[in-house]
Amino acid sequence: MKLNNTTKKGAVALTIALVVFILIAFLVPFPRNGVFWTGFIFGVIAILAQIPIWMIAFKGAESARSKFYGMPIARIGTIYLIVQLILSLIAMFLSWVSVIPAWPFILIFLLILGAAALGTIAADVTREEIVRQDVQIKRDVNKMRELQSLGNSIASSCEDKSLTPELQKLADALRFSDPVSSDATYESEAELKRLLDDLQTAIFDGDTSGAQGLCKRAQSVLAERNRICKLNK
Structure with missing residues:
Protein backbone atom coordinates (compact mmCIF):
# COMPACT_ATOMS: atom_id res chain seq x y z
CA MET A 1 0.00 0.00 0.00
CA LYS A 2 1.38 3.39 -1.03
CA LEU A 3 1.91 5.70 1.91
CA ASN A 4 1.29 9.43 1.65
CA ASN A 5 3.43 12.03 3.42
CA THR A 6 1.06 12.34 6.38
CA THR A 7 1.08 8.58 6.95
CA LYS A 8 4.88 8.46 6.70
CA LYS A 9 5.26 11.29 9.21
CA GLY A 10 2.81 9.55 11.56
CA ALA A 11 4.76 6.29 11.29
CA VAL A 12 8.01 8.11 12.08
CA ALA A 13 6.40 9.84 15.08
CA LEU A 14 5.09 6.52 16.43
CA THR A 15 8.49 4.91 15.99
CA ILE A 16 10.19 7.75 17.85
CA ALA A 17 7.60 7.57 20.64
CA LEU A 18 8.10 3.81 20.98
CA VAL A 19 11.91 4.07 21.03
CA VAL A 20 11.90 6.91 23.57
CA PHE A 21 9.42 5.07 25.78
CA ILE A 22 11.50 1.87 25.73
CA LEU A 23 14.70 3.79 26.45
CA ILE A 24 13.12 5.50 29.45
CA ALA A 25 11.76 2.19 30.71
CA PHE A 26 15.09 0.34 30.54
CA LEU A 27 17.69 3.05 31.07
CA VAL A 28 16.07 4.27 34.28
CA PRO A 29 16.73 1.61 36.97
CA PHE A 30 13.08 0.90 37.76
CA PRO A 31 12.37 -2.20 39.84
CA ARG A 32 11.13 -4.83 37.39
CA ASN A 33 8.03 -5.75 39.36
CA GLY A 34 4.36 -6.11 38.42
CA VAL A 35 3.61 -2.37 38.58
CA PHE A 36 6.51 -1.61 36.22
CA TRP A 37 5.54 -4.26 33.68
CA THR A 38 1.89 -3.18 33.81
CA GLY A 39 2.83 0.41 32.98
CA PHE A 40 5.30 -0.67 30.32
CA ILE A 41 3.01 -3.15 28.52
CA PHE A 42 0.01 -0.82 28.43
CA GLY A 43 2.23 2.02 27.23
CA VAL A 44 3.45 -0.09 24.31
CA ILE A 45 -0.14 -1.16 23.59
CA ALA A 46 -1.21 2.50 23.44
CA ILE A 47 1.53 3.30 20.91
CA LEU A 48 0.85 0.28 18.70
CA ALA A 49 -2.92 0.83 18.94
CA GLN A 50 -2.50 4.01 16.92
CA ILE A 51 -1.92 1.91 13.79
CA PRO A 52 -5.43 0.32 13.66
CA ILE A 53 -7.00 3.55 14.91
CA TRP A 54 -5.44 5.53 12.05
CA MET A 55 -6.43 2.81 9.60
CA ILE A 56 -10.04 3.15 10.76
CA ALA A 57 -9.87 6.94 10.79
CA PHE A 58 -8.52 7.33 7.27
CA LYS A 59 -9.87 4.28 5.47
CA GLY A 60 -10.81 5.23 1.93
CA ALA A 61 -9.89 8.84 2.61
CA GLU A 62 -9.18 9.93 -0.95
CA SER A 63 -10.85 13.32 -0.57
CA ALA A 64 -10.27 16.17 1.85
CA ARG A 65 -13.82 15.69 3.18
CA SER A 66 -13.16 12.01 3.98
CA LYS A 67 -9.99 12.97 5.86
CA PHE A 68 -11.91 15.65 7.74
CA TYR A 69 -14.53 13.11 8.85
CA GLY A 70 -11.74 10.82 10.08
CA MET A 71 -10.13 13.45 12.30
CA PRO A 72 -12.38 12.87 15.39
CA ILE A 73 -11.36 9.18 15.36
CA ALA A 74 -7.66 10.06 15.09
CA ARG A 75 -8.14 12.60 17.90
CA ILE A 76 -9.53 9.88 20.18
CA GLY A 77 -6.44 7.77 19.49
CA THR A 78 -4.11 10.68 20.21
CA ILE A 79 -5.83 11.52 23.50
CA TYR A 80 -5.69 7.86 24.53
CA LEU A 81 -1.99 7.69 23.67
CA ILE A 82 -1.06 10.80 25.66
CA VAL A 83 -3.12 9.83 28.71
CA GLN A 84 -1.85 6.25 28.73
CA LEU A 85 1.81 7.19 28.32
CA ILE A 86 1.58 9.67 31.20
CA LEU A 87 -0.09 7.09 33.44
CA SER A 88 2.35 4.39 32.36
CA LEU A 89 5.31 6.58 33.34
CA ILE A 90 3.64 7.33 36.67
CA ALA A 91 3.14 3.59 37.25
CA MET A 92 6.78 2.83 36.42
CA PHE A 93 8.00 5.51 38.82
CA LEU A 94 5.66 4.16 41.50
CA SER A 95 7.25 0.72 41.04
CA TRP A 96 9.82 1.85 43.60
CA VAL A 97 7.05 1.76 46.20
CA SER A 98 7.01 -1.98 46.78
CA VAL A 99 3.76 -2.02 48.77
CA ILE A 100 1.68 -0.80 45.79
CA PRO A 101 -0.04 -3.72 44.00
CA ALA A 102 -0.32 -3.97 40.23
CA TRP A 103 -4.02 -4.82 39.99
CA PRO A 104 -5.38 -1.23 40.41
CA PHE A 105 -3.20 -0.11 37.50
CA ILE A 106 -4.33 -3.06 35.39
CA LEU A 107 -7.97 -2.22 36.09
CA ILE A 108 -7.55 1.49 35.33
CA PHE A 109 -5.57 0.86 32.14
CA LEU A 110 -8.11 -1.69 30.91
CA LEU A 111 -10.91 0.82 31.50
CA ILE A 112 -9.00 3.48 29.55
CA LEU A 113 -8.30 1.03 26.72
CA GLY A 114 -11.97 0.01 26.64
CA ALA A 115 -13.11 3.64 26.59
CA ALA A 116 -10.75 4.38 23.70
CA ALA A 117 -12.00 1.34 21.78
CA LEU A 118 -15.67 2.23 22.34
CA GLY A 119 -15.01 5.86 21.43
CA THR A 120 -13.29 4.80 18.21
CA ILE A 121 -16.16 2.48 17.25
CA ALA A 122 -18.80 5.12 18.07
CA ALA A 123 -16.96 7.80 16.09
CA ASP A 124 -16.55 5.43 13.14
CA VAL A 125 -20.28 4.61 13.14
CA THR A 126 -21.08 8.33 13.26
CA ARG A 127 -18.65 9.02 10.40
CA GLU A 128 -20.20 6.28 8.25
CA GLU A 129 -23.69 7.69 8.85
CA ILE A 130 -22.56 11.21 7.91
CA VAL A 131 -20.90 9.90 4.74
CA ARG A 132 -24.04 7.91 3.90
CA GLN A 133 -26.20 11.01 4.31
CA ASP A 134 -23.80 13.03 2.16
CA VAL A 135 -24.03 10.45 -0.61
CA GLN A 136 -27.81 10.31 -0.24
CA ILE A 137 -28.17 14.09 -0.46
CA LYS A 138 -25.86 14.27 -3.46
CA ARG A 139 -27.90 11.58 -5.19
CA ASP A 140 -31.19 13.24 -4.21
CA VAL A 141 -30.27 16.60 -5.76
CA ASN A 142 -29.04 15.13 -9.04
CA LYS A 143 -32.55 14.77 -10.47
CA MET A 144 -33.49 18.41 -9.96
CA ARG A 145 -30.08 19.56 -11.18
CA GLU A 146 -30.79 17.65 -14.39
CA LEU A 147 -34.24 19.25 -14.75
CA GLN A 148 -32.84 22.72 -14.03
CA SER A 149 -30.15 22.26 -16.65
CA LEU A 150 -32.71 21.05 -19.19
CA GLY A 151 -35.02 24.00 -18.43
CA ASN A 152 -32.19 26.51 -18.87
CA SER A 153 -31.11 24.84 -22.10
CA ILE A 154 -34.64 25.03 -23.55
CA ALA A 155 -35.07 28.68 -22.57
CA SER A 156 -31.70 29.77 -23.94
CA SER A 157 -32.00 27.87 -27.24
CA CYS A 158 -35.56 28.97 -28.13
CA GLU A 159 -35.66 31.52 -30.97
CA ASP A 160 -39.43 32.08 -30.80
CA LYS A 161 -39.80 35.40 -28.97
CA SER A 162 -43.42 34.66 -28.09
CA LEU A 163 -42.34 31.61 -26.09
CA THR A 164 -39.23 33.04 -24.45
CA PRO A 165 -40.93 34.77 -21.44
CA GLU A 166 -42.86 31.64 -20.43
CA LEU A 167 -39.83 29.39 -20.95
CA GLN A 168 -37.66 31.71 -18.85
CA LYS A 169 -40.34 31.78 -16.16
CA LEU A 170 -40.31 27.97 -16.11
CA ALA A 171 -36.50 27.87 -16.00
CA ASP A 172 -36.46 30.32 -13.07
CA ALA A 173 -39.12 28.30 -11.23
CA LEU A 174 -37.00 25.17 -11.67
CA ARG A 175 -33.88 26.96 -10.45
CA PHE A 176 -35.53 28.19 -7.24
CA SER A 177 -37.32 24.92 -6.45
CA ASP A 178 -36.28 22.71 -3.54
CA PRO A 179 -33.32 20.73 -4.97
CA VAL A 180 -33.79 17.65 -2.76
CA SER A 181 -35.83 14.83 -4.25
CA SER A 182 -37.64 12.08 -2.36
CA ASP A 183 -39.89 9.10 -2.97
CA ALA A 184 -42.88 11.44 -2.67
CA THR A 185 -41.66 13.66 -5.52
CA TYR A 186 -40.56 10.83 -7.82
CA GLU A 187 -43.73 10.81 -9.96
CA SER A 188 -43.83 14.60 -10.31
CA GLU A 189 -40.20 14.73 -11.38
CA ALA A 190 -40.67 11.92 -13.87
CA GLU A 191 -43.65 13.80 -15.34
CA LEU A 192 -41.60 17.01 -15.44
CA LYS A 193 -38.83 15.25 -17.33
CA ARG A 194 -41.31 13.90 -19.87
CA LEU A 195 -42.95 17.31 -20.33
CA LEU A 196 -39.60 19.07 -20.76
CA ASP A 197 -38.51 16.51 -23.36
CA ASP A 198 -41.79 16.99 -25.22
CA LEU A 199 -41.44 20.76 -24.88
CA GLN A 200 -37.96 20.64 -26.40
CA THR A 201 -39.27 18.55 -29.29
CA ALA A 202 -42.23 20.90 -29.88
CA ILE A 203 -39.92 23.93 -30.02
CA PHE A 204 -37.60 22.12 -32.42
CA ASP A 205 -40.60 21.26 -34.65
CA GLY A 206 -41.88 24.85 -34.53
CA ASP A 207 -45.11 23.85 -32.75
CA THR A 208 -45.66 27.10 -30.82
CA SER A 209 -49.19 26.26 -29.66
CA GLY A 210 -48.15 22.83 -28.41
CA ALA A 211 -45.07 24.28 -26.72
CA GLN A 212 -47.18 26.85 -24.87
CA GLY A 213 -49.50 24.12 -23.58
CA LEU A 214 -46.58 21.93 -22.49
CA CYS A 215 -44.93 24.87 -20.73
CA LYS A 216 -48.09 25.60 -18.70
CA ARG A 217 -48.48 21.94 -17.80
CA ALA A 218 -44.84 21.77 -16.70
CA CYS A 229 -41.78 19.10 -0.84
CA LYS A 230 -43.26 21.53 1.72
CA LEU A 231 -45.63 18.89 3.09
CA ASN A 232 -42.74 16.45 3.60
CA LYS A 233 -40.50 18.87 5.53
Whole structure:
Protein backbone atom coordinates (compact mmCIF):
# COMPACT_ATOMS: atom_id res chain seq x y z
CA MET A 1 0.00 0.00 0.00
CA LYS A 2 1.38 3.39 -1.03
CA LEU A 3 1.91 5.70 1.91
CA ASN A 4 1.29 9.43 1.65
CA ASN A 5 3.43 12.03 3.42
CA THR A 6 1.06 12.34 6.38
CA THR A 7 1.08 8.58 6.95
CA LYS A 8 4.88 8.46 6.70
CA LYS A 9 5.26 11.29 9.21
CA GLY A 10 2.81 9.55 11.56
CA ALA A 11 4.76 6.29 11.29
CA VAL A 12 8.01 8.11 12.08
CA ALA A 13 6.40 9.84 15.08
CA LEU A 14 5.09 6.52 16.43
CA THR A 15 8.49 4.91 15.99
CA ILE A 16 10.19 7.75 17.85
CA ALA A 17 7.60 7.57 20.64
CA LEU A 18 8.10 3.81 20.98
CA VAL A 19 11.91 4.07 21.03
CA VAL A 20 11.90 6.91 23.57
CA PHE A 21 9.42 5.07 25.78
CA ILE A 22 11.50 1.87 25.73
CA LEU A 23 14.70 3.79 26.45
CA ILE A 24 13.12 5.50 29.45
CA ALA A 25 11.76 2.19 30.71
CA PHE A 26 15.09 0.34 30.54
CA LEU A 27 17.69 3.05 31.07
CA VAL A 28 16.07 4.27 34.28
CA PRO A 29 16.73 1.61 36.97
CA PHE A 30 13.08 0.90 37.76
CA PRO A 31 12.37 -2.20 39.84
CA ARG A 32 11.13 -4.83 37.39
CA ASN A 33 8.03 -5.75 39.36
CA GLY A 34 4.36 -6.11 38.42
CA VAL A 35 3.61 -2.37 38.58
CA PHE A 36 6.51 -1.61 36.22
CA TRP A 37 5.54 -4.26 33.68
CA THR A 38 1.89 -3.18 33.81
CA GLY A 39 2.83 0.41 32.98
CA PHE A 40 5.30 -0.67 30.32
CA ILE A 41 3.01 -3.15 28.52
CA PHE A 42 0.01 -0.82 28.43
CA GLY A 43 2.23 2.02 27.23
CA VAL A 44 3.45 -0.09 24.31
CA ILE A 45 -0.14 -1.16 23.59
CA ALA A 46 -1.21 2.50 23.44
CA ILE A 47 1.53 3.30 20.91
CA LEU A 48 0.85 0.28 18.70
CA ALA A 49 -2.92 0.83 18.94
CA GLN A 50 -2.50 4.01 16.92
CA ILE A 51 -1.92 1.91 13.79
CA PRO A 52 -5.43 0.32 13.66
CA ILE A 53 -7.00 3.55 14.91
CA TRP A 54 -5.44 5.53 12.05
CA MET A 55 -6.43 2.81 9.60
CA ILE A 56 -10.04 3.15 10.76
CA ALA A 57 -9.87 6.94 10.79
CA PHE A 58 -8.52 7.33 7.27
CA LYS A 59 -9.87 4.28 5.47
CA GLY A 60 -10.81 5.23 1.93
CA ALA A 61 -9.89 8.84 2.61
CA GLU A 62 -9.18 9.93 -0.95
CA SER A 63 -10.85 13.32 -0.57
CA ALA A 64 -10.27 16.17 1.85
CA ARG A 65 -13.82 15.69 3.18
CA SER A 66 -13.16 12.01 3.98
CA LYS A 67 -9.99 12.97 5.86
CA PHE A 68 -11.91 15.65 7.74
CA TYR A 69 -14.53 13.11 8.85
CA GLY A 70 -11.74 10.82 10.08
CA MET A 71 -10.13 13.45 12.30
CA PRO A 72 -12.38 12.87 15.39
CA ILE A 73 -11.36 9.18 15.36
CA ALA A 74 -7.66 10.06 15.09
CA ARG A 75 -8.14 12.60 17.90
CA ILE A 76 -9.53 9.88 20.18
CA GLY A 77 -6.44 7.77 19.49
CA THR A 78 -4.11 10.68 20.21
CA ILE A 79 -5.83 11.52 23.50
CA TYR A 80 -5.69 7.86 24.53
CA LEU A 81 -1.99 7.69 23.67
CA ILE A 82 -1.06 10.80 25.66
CA VAL A 83 -3.12 9.83 28.71
CA GLN A 84 -1.85 6.25 28.73
CA LEU A 85 1.81 7.19 28.32
CA ILE A 86 1.58 9.67 31.20
CA LEU A 87 -0.09 7.09 33.44
CA SER A 88 2.35 4.39 32.36
CA LEU A 89 5.31 6.58 33.34
CA ILE A 90 3.64 7.33 36.67
CA ALA A 91 3.14 3.59 37.25
CA MET A 92 6.78 2.83 36.42
CA PHE A 93 8.00 5.51 38.82
CA LEU A 94 5.66 4.16 41.50
CA SER A 95 7.25 0.72 41.04
CA TRP A 96 9.82 1.85 43.60
CA VAL A 97 7.05 1.76 46.20
CA SER A 98 7.01 -1.98 46.78
CA VAL A 99 3.76 -2.02 48.77
CA ILE A 100 1.68 -0.80 45.79
CA PRO A 101 -0.04 -3.72 44.00
CA ALA A 102 -0.32 -3.97 40.23
CA TRP A 103 -4.02 -4.82 39.99
CA PRO A 104 -5.38 -1.23 40.41
CA PHE A 105 -3.20 -0.11 37.50
CA ILE A 106 -4.33 -3.06 35.39
CA LEU A 107 -7.97 -2.22 36.09
CA ILE A 108 -7.55 1.49 35.33
CA PHE A 109 -5.57 0.86 32.14
CA LEU A 110 -8.11 -1.69 30.91
CA LEU A 111 -10.91 0.82 31.50
CA ILE A 112 -9.00 3.48 29.55
CA LEU A 113 -8.30 1.03 26.72
CA GLY A 114 -11.97 0.01 26.64
CA ALA A 115 -13.11 3.64 26.59
CA ALA A 116 -10.75 4.38 23.70
CA ALA A 117 -12.00 1.34 21.78
CA LEU A 118 -15.67 2.23 22.34
CA GLY A 119 -15.01 5.86 21.43
CA THR A 120 -13.29 4.80 18.21
CA ILE A 121 -16.16 2.48 17.25
CA ALA A 122 -18.80 5.12 18.07
CA ALA A 123 -16.96 7.80 16.09
CA ASP A 124 -16.55 5.43 13.14
CA VAL A 125 -20.28 4.61 13.14
CA THR A 126 -21.08 8.33 13.26
CA ARG A 127 -18.65 9.02 10.40
CA GLU A 128 -20.20 6.28 8.25
CA GLU A 129 -23.69 7.69 8.85
CA ILE A 130 -22.56 11.21 7.91
CA VAL A 131 -20.90 9.90 4.74
CA ARG A 132 -24.04 7.91 3.90
CA GLN A 133 -26.20 11.01 4.31
CA ASP A 134 -23.80 13.03 2.16
CA VAL A 135 -24.03 10.45 -0.61
CA GLN A 136 -27.81 10.31 -0.24
CA ILE A 137 -28.17 14.09 -0.46
CA LYS A 138 -25.86 14.27 -3.46
CA ARG A 139 -27.90 11.58 -5.19
CA ASP A 140 -31.19 13.24 -4.21
CA VAL A 141 -30.27 16.60 -5.76
CA ASN A 142 -29.04 15.13 -9.04
CA LYS A 143 -32.55 14.77 -10.47
CA MET A 144 -33.49 18.41 -9.96
CA ARG A 145 -30.08 19.56 -11.18
CA GLU A 146 -30.79 17.65 -14.39
CA LEU A 147 -34.24 19.25 -14.75
CA GLN A 148 -32.84 22.72 -14.03
CA SER A 149 -30.15 22.26 -16.65
CA LEU A 150 -32.71 21.05 -19.19
CA GLY A 151 -35.02 24.00 -18.43
CA ASN A 152 -32.19 26.51 -18.87
CA SER A 153 -31.11 24.84 -22.10
CA ILE A 154 -34.64 25.03 -23.55
CA ALA A 155 -35.07 28.68 -22.57
CA SER A 156 -31.70 29.77 -23.94
CA SER A 157 -32.00 27.87 -27.24
CA CYS A 158 -35.56 28.97 -28.13
CA GLU A 159 -35.66 31.52 -30.97
CA ASP A 160 -39.43 32.08 -30.80
CA LYS A 161 -39.80 35.40 -28.97
CA SER A 162 -43.42 34.66 -28.09
CA LEU A 163 -42.34 31.61 -26.09
CA THR A 164 -39.23 33.04 -24.45
CA PRO A 165 -40.93 34.77 -21.44
CA GLU A 166 -42.86 31.64 -20.43
CA LEU A 167 -39.83 29.39 -20.95
CA GLN A 168 -37.66 31.71 -18.85
CA LYS A 169 -40.34 31.78 -16.16
CA LEU A 170 -40.31 27.97 -16.11
CA ALA A 171 -36.50 27.87 -16.00
CA ASP A 172 -36.46 30.32 -13.07
CA ALA A 173 -39.12 28.30 -11.23
CA LEU A 174 -37.00 25.17 -11.67
CA ARG A 175 -33.88 26.96 -10.45
CA PHE A 176 -35.53 28.19 -7.24
CA SER A 177 -37.32 24.92 -6.45
CA ASP A 178 -36.28 22.71 -3.54
CA PRO A 179 -33.32 20.73 -4.97
CA VAL A 180 -33.79 17.65 -2.76
CA SER A 181 -35.83 14.83 -4.25
CA SER A 182 -37.64 12.08 -2.36
CA ASP A 183 -39.89 9.10 -2.97
CA ALA A 184 -42.88 11.44 -2.67
CA THR A 185 -41.66 13.66 -5.52
CA TYR A 186 -40.56 10.83 -7.82
CA GLU A 187 -43.73 10.81 -9.96
CA SER A 188 -43.83 14.60 -10.31
CA GLU A 189 -40.20 14.73 -11.38
CA ALA A 190 -40.67 11.92 -13.87
CA GLU A 191 -43.65 13.80 -15.34
CA LEU A 192 -41.60 17.01 -15.44
CA LYS A 193 -38.83 15.25 -17.33
CA ARG A 194 -41.31 13.90 -19.87
CA LEU A 195 -42.95 17.31 -20.33
CA LEU A 196 -39.60 19.07 -20.76
CA ASP A 197 -38.51 16.51 -23.36
CA ASP A 198 -41.79 16.99 -25.22
CA LEU A 199 -41.44 20.76 -24.88
CA GLN A 200 -37.96 20.64 -26.40
CA THR A 201 -39.27 18.55 -29.29
CA ALA A 202 -42.23 20.90 -29.88
CA ILE A 203 -39.92 23.93 -30.02
CA PHE A 204 -37.60 22.12 -32.42
CA ASP A 205 -40.60 21.26 -34.65
CA GLY A 206 -41.88 24.85 -34.53
CA ASP A 207 -45.11 23.85 -32.75
CA THR A 208 -45.66 27.10 -30.82
CA SER A 209 -49.19 26.26 -29.66
CA GLY A 210 -48.15 22.83 -28.41
CA ALA A 211 -45.07 24.28 -26.72
CA GLN A 212 -47.18 26.85 -24.87
CA GLY A 213 -49.50 24.12 -23.58
CA LEU A 214 -46.58 21.93 -22.49
CA CYS A 215 -44.93 24.87 -20.73
CA LYS A 216 -48.09 25.60 -18.70
CA ARG A 217 -48.48 21.94 -17.80
CA ALA A 218 -44.84 21.77 -16.70
CA GLN A 219 -45.34 24.83 -14.47
CA SER A 220 -48.41 23.20 -12.94
CA VAL A 221 -46.60 19.92 -12.26
CA LEU A 222 -43.64 21.82 -10.79
CA ALA A 223 -45.98 23.74 -8.48
CA GLU A 224 -47.46 20.44 -7.29
CA ARG A 225 -43.97 19.03 -6.77
CA ASN A 226 -43.04 22.07 -4.65
CA ARG A 227 -46.21 21.63 -2.61
CA ILE A 228 -45.27 18.01 -1.92
CA CYS A 229 -41.78 19.10 -0.84
CA LYS A 230 -43.26 21.53 1.72
CA LEU A 231 -45.63 18.89 3.09
CA ASN A 232 -42.74 16.45 3.60
CA LYS A 233 -40.50 18.87 5.53
